[in-house]
Amino acid sequence: MPHLSVHALESDLAGRETALIRALTDAVVAVYGEWARAIADVRLIGLPPHRWGIGGTPAQAPSPSVTFGIREAAFARPDADEIVARLGTAVTDAVVEVFGERVRAGVTVELVATPAGRTGVGGVVAP
Structure with missing residues (x-):
């Protein structure tokens, strides 16, 4: 199951949630195929501006x-x-589609690998 967690400023995210969830799900489908639509898990995390720092400020x-x-x-x-x-x-393009071209240069997409047998669903280790 592809899991996407997006961190963005709350003020940037507000009102764009549905569009971003749709665009990111479509990006997953564009790479994996239509079968992935039903299992794409998108979580949006909005942060207040004073809780995101870059370069110490x-x-x-x-x-x-x-x-x-x-x-x-x-x-x-x-x-x-x-x-x-x-x-x-695809994920970068989806984010840009929703937030605008101004964000493209700074969008970070980190692919985090999970080894088989290291995820549990419903209390059971998934294969």
């Missing part, structure tokens, strides 16, 4: 950052480099 206009949870096995596939590139591009 509160950030003035940070671009959203996305943490994308992905199965570790995806990095072992022969097409892993292509998948990583496509995910980075």
Whole structure:
């Protein structure tokens, strides 16, 4: 299950939640296929400006950052480099679609690998 957590300033996020969830889900589908739509999990985390710092001071206009949870096995596939590139591009484009071109240069997409057997759902370890 692809998990996307987005950190953005609350003031930037307000009113854009539905559009961002839709755009990020569409980005996942563009890379993985329609089967992934039903399991794409998007979580939006809005931060007040004084709770996001860059360079030791509160950030003035940070671009959203996305943490994308992905199965570790995806990095072992022969097409892993292509998948990583496509995910980075598709997710960045989705964020820009919602927030505008001004954020593109600073959008961060971090792919975080989860080894098999290291996730639990409903109290049961998922394979």
